[in-house]
Amino acid sequence: MRKPLVAANWKMNGSREFAERFFTDLNLEGVTSGVVVCPPFPYLSLVAQEAEEKGGFAVGGQDLSQEPSGAFTGEISASMLLDSGARYVIVGHSERRSFYSETSELVAKKFFAAQAAGLIPILCIGETLEEREQGRTLEVVATQMQAVSEVIDTDAWKRAVVAYEPVWAIGTGKTATPEEAQSVHEFIRAQLGQVGDEVQILYGGSVKSANASALFAQADIDGALVGGASLDAKEFAAICRAAV
Template sequence: MRTPLLAANWKMNGSREFAERFFTELNLEGVKSGVVVCPSFPYLGLVADAAEKSGGFSLGAQDLSQEPKGAFTGEVSASMLLDWNTRYVIVGHSERRSLYGETSELVAKKFVAAQEAGLTPILCVGETLEEREQERTLEVVAEQLQAVADIIDSAGWKQSVIAYEPVWAIGTGKTATPDEAQAVHAFIRSQLGDLGAEVQILYGGSVKSANARELFAQADIDGALVGGASLDAGEFAEICRAAV
């Protein structure tokens, strides 16, 4: 049985004061899922300390470089993340793809860099509104997965997490219906071969406590990558409690 996983993506939000208050207010009593908090890079140390003290969640990062070290100003390597006991790292988030031009090939290299260092990549895949209206959802998702499959062996999927995030639902208040999300999750699982049944597949796209339980009731939805709602400690905890 796959253990549910809830990942908070704070994006470029927060401050030291916010982070300290968040963990003072975060109450994970009754939460049975795995929980990951992904702050922006400057707050990795602060969140790492909070994770060590509470023991209730793991530390994740929002991105990493595909390079192990060198003259790459502004980049952060896998080994640097490991220095803070980071366990997870998001790769290929739609904002990295759309705003910073990250190709599926680059995302695949980041996926491999994370795994080779011992980090668990959370690989984001998903379609834009235009692609959805063109009925290309499955084609786009398959292409994004294939870019990774081309440079790993099939066992590589086992030490990874996939997050389906329909781009049109991120930060818009819109969300795929549970049936729509389930259909894509089932498709993703089918693309992963023999290990598909073991891989955690999360949903990301305006997840809230109001819709979380219905989403998590679907057979192939194993949790969520939570954006805006993860900035409210109480709301995020309620989302986590909805995953059983």
Template sequence: MRKTLVAANWKMHGTKAFAEQLLAELNSGLESDDCSAEVVICPPFPYLGVVGAAAENAEQVALGAQNLSEQPSGAFTGEVSAEMLLDCGARYVIVGHSERRSLYGESSELVAAKFAAAKGAGLTPILCVGESLQEREAGNTLKVIAEQIQAVVDLDLGNTWQNAVIAYEPVWAIGTGKTATPEQAQEVHQFIRQQLGEAGPATQILYGGSVKAANAAELFAREDIDGALVGGASLQADEFIKICRAAD
């Protein structure tokens, strides 16, 4: 049976003091609530050590990163490799977030290469897929997502989806306050699971896009939604804990 996974994407927010305070509140709240969800915290790179140290003392909190290089090492100034992330204690890494695709021009082929780099090093990639508002209005949602998934399949990694997570994040819902209805999200999650073939039933598929405590339970209740990739709400301890508790 698939467990609920809630991943926090802090994006480019916070300070060391902020991270330490937020983690202390999260650890305290999650332990006292006996939350059943798996929790991943993905801070900015400078705070991987802060979160990693806190995760060592928390049974259900794992460290993740927001991005990585597709290269194993070399003269790539400003990049961070999968091996480095592992060395910091990371277990997960986000690849292909819509902001990486739209703001930094990451193609599906590059995202697939990053997915492969993560898998090859023993990290669990959280592959983000999703459509823009224009693509949804044109009726191309499923086509776009199928193409984003196919870029990974084309690498023929073998057991591609074992120890991997997918996050459906409609671009039009990220940071806008808009959320796909549970029916819209379920439709896409079901489609993604079908695209994965035999691996579909075992693969965790998360929803991302203005997830809040107010809508988390209704989303998690859908058959093919296994948790959430949370942005802004993950920066507020009480709100994020309530999202995690929605798994119960």
């Protein structure tokens, strides 16, 4: 039985004051899903301390280097994330792929590096609006997954999370219908083969408390990777409560 998971991606937002206020307001009473908060790198230790003191959620990074250490100015290694209290790390978010030209091959190396260090990667995959209109959604998703499959063994998927994020729905207010999302999630699970039933597959793309329940009711949607709505503690908690 897969346990639902809801992850907050704060992206490049927040401050120390914001983080402290967020956790003062965050009430996870009644939440049965797993919860992950992924803050900007400077606030990882602060959030990890909140997690240790209050419990109820884990901490994740928003990205990592594929390299373990070395002369890579500005980069963050998997071991540094672990040392700061992270348990998860987002890999291959569409903003990294589009704004920073991360290829599927690079994403696969980051996925491998995360697992090698003991982190749980949250692999983001998804198509652009143009690719969707061309009818290439499943092709794009399969290609992005295949790049990772080529550097890991099948069982490694059990120690990972997959997040389907249609690029056209991220930060736009547009959301795939529950049925559209379910169709892609079902395809992703089939691509995972014999371990598919053991892998959490999240949906991301303008998830809010208003649409969360309908999305989570789908058979193959195990939770969400939440962007903008995760900056509001009460809204984020409401999304978490919807994941049962």
